[in-house]
Amino acid sequence: MEAEGIDVLVVGREGNARYVSGAPRLWTAGSHPFGPGCVLVRSSGAVHLLSTWDEGVPDEIPHENLYGISFNRMTFLKVLQNIEGADSVRTVATDALSPSSALMLPKAFPSADLVDAEPMLRRVRRVKTPDEVEAIRGSVAVAEQSLAAALRALAPGVTERQLTGVFMEAMSTRGVTTPTGQDVASITSREHPWHRTSRDEPVRDGDLVAFEAGVVLGGYAGELGRTSIVGDRPVDPSLSKQWSELWDRLLSACQAGASCASLLEAYDTAGVPTPPMPVARGLGLGFDLPLVTHALPGLAAEQHLEAGMVLALTGYVWKEGVGALFGQEPILVTHSGPEALSTVPYRS
């Protein structure tokens, strides 16, 4: 904040609030409208947190810095106005904005310019500490064990939704009730590279079923993806071969110092179209860098992999009449190459 000249940081996004406050919050699904979820004052280091109670709130945040749930914008305005130095700070950074907050923030901080906090937050969050890596490893372990239960339930007649239910039950039985995503199983289409159907169709013998397994534990997301064939039969050899070639190239591209564009190039050199989802995205408290997608080639070229980054690396190959092989591996970038954070890493 000092380097950026930011006096007060106001964050609304869940990942940023988790990072700044260190407090686990009640899990809800979907995006929330921007509001002052957590406030950090640079001069004092004080954190003010939206929480009606102190359960789970770190000791460093005293009771007087907690403010409660409110449906009244004026209440939040008063909370912000009461923050030390509110009337004199010069630079206030937020991670997003809404029409009402765009009106409220200048009233709370009348002398301040309103600036973008995201570049700084992304920078501090993108490289993980060893403790954070262990937290992610713990989340991945629960996701992996819960995925194993869903894979055991994969048989002709079961639906995507039922497989999701099996995953959720297994996850909760392990004491974790918060998934990262809720679209766990999908029958890959034989007719179209990305088509999804109703989620109520039963899987058939020979279907390639893709699984996306992710849990949030202690605020940290751990995710992995696997594809399994229904029934006791081999996967189409040419698709398997294409998968291996792509996956080898992707793993080789995961080197500290490498340009993130090399992950997109891995698809090109393997002769595989890039998928609609990001080829790599950071794992952590929510939305973390790197983000590598064909939709943002400029961003891919700007970013470099750094030791300590944790990313979900995604491979996807498809063949007409067969279906798709999808794989996602949580990867820690190290100086000695990529390290898979799952117990049984995806084979190539």
Next chain:
Amino acid sequence: MTPAGLMASVTPTRIPEVADARRMQQDRLTRIRGLMRAQGVDALVLLGNTNVVYATGAIWPLADSGRANFEQPVAVVLADDESPHLFSPVREDDRLRTELPLDHLHGPVYLDFDEGVEAFSTRLGGLVGSGAVIAMDEWTHALRREHSVLFVGGTPVDGGPMISRAKAVKTPDELALMRQGLRITERAISDVQAQLAPGVRQTDLTATFLRTIFESGADANILDPIWQVMPARIADGPWTTTGDLACPLSSTERQLVEGDVIWVDTGISFGGFHSDFGRTWVVGRDPDAAQRAQFERWRSIMDAVLDVTRAGATAADLTGAAIEAAGGVKPWMPHFYLGHGLGIDSAEMPYVGSDIGEAFDASLVLADGMVLVLEPIVWEDGAAGYRSEEVLLITEDGWEPMTDYPYDPF
């Protein structure tokens, strides 16, 4: 005898069994575009997940809120086009594209990055004329830096209230979907309640709940289910900013013991709608006389509120009835409300008895077709308390129940 749910006394007649998705979406767009024209808005850009669901009818399983903002579908409603545009991560998903023409479906946009905003504004510029008046529900700083289409002459019009207004009154098709979502929730809760016993962990109850909702057709869970063990006294619970109860608290691997008083609060997503459910249970034994008396007081408060609930009543009529029946105190938690709307969001307008204040409650008039969740509580410090929720459709004559779950074990 166990008192049955609300439908034992009132049979719903207004809620159809089947929804017509195409008609539902046409009705929504008619409302939204009417509000846009009234405010002179040419294009409405929506980022909030639930606003996008309302405007486009797109259904996807909502993700952890930590990552929701970068895999977010974006909707654009044009005043002169009856179909909205949807920018979404997975274009070829039958559930996403149900009612949208193919040329209104676009690939993902990443509005947190200038490069993503540039691609989006190029697309948007092709849809709207120069000088178009744009409304938005929220924005990123990258969007704020865009000055060719979006932030041309200052701040965009606030688009959130348009959706909030449009969605408050439900159409019959919407009610049919809501009823299905509430039924799925009740089915799962019934499985959970059968499992309730000393030694069971809170997370075991969640395991059963989550498995059953997905097996029964839910699109997503929307809230880490609450099975809160209530302390006998407020002072035995966590410190709060209000000095009142701390609720809802996240579930853990805590094992339930005989006699625990459990406050249940859950909700799921189905057909784009959120459900809500609340009950009080006692673990491993029948409620004692004091607990039954709390339940009877809760029933009398609920009955008093239901007596005045109808289209044309104000929120203040409902809070007044509740306070009178409770002997002069507000029978709800001060950080929440006596009641709230339910629909595309798990809590939406109308808010009844919130901290927006009494003047707001006096001005808020209930309308035919609104769906209201009433959640009064009875608290007896030293002996815990009772809380349940009922979901109602507001009608000209009064109300109809949307759920029929019994109050067992009370």
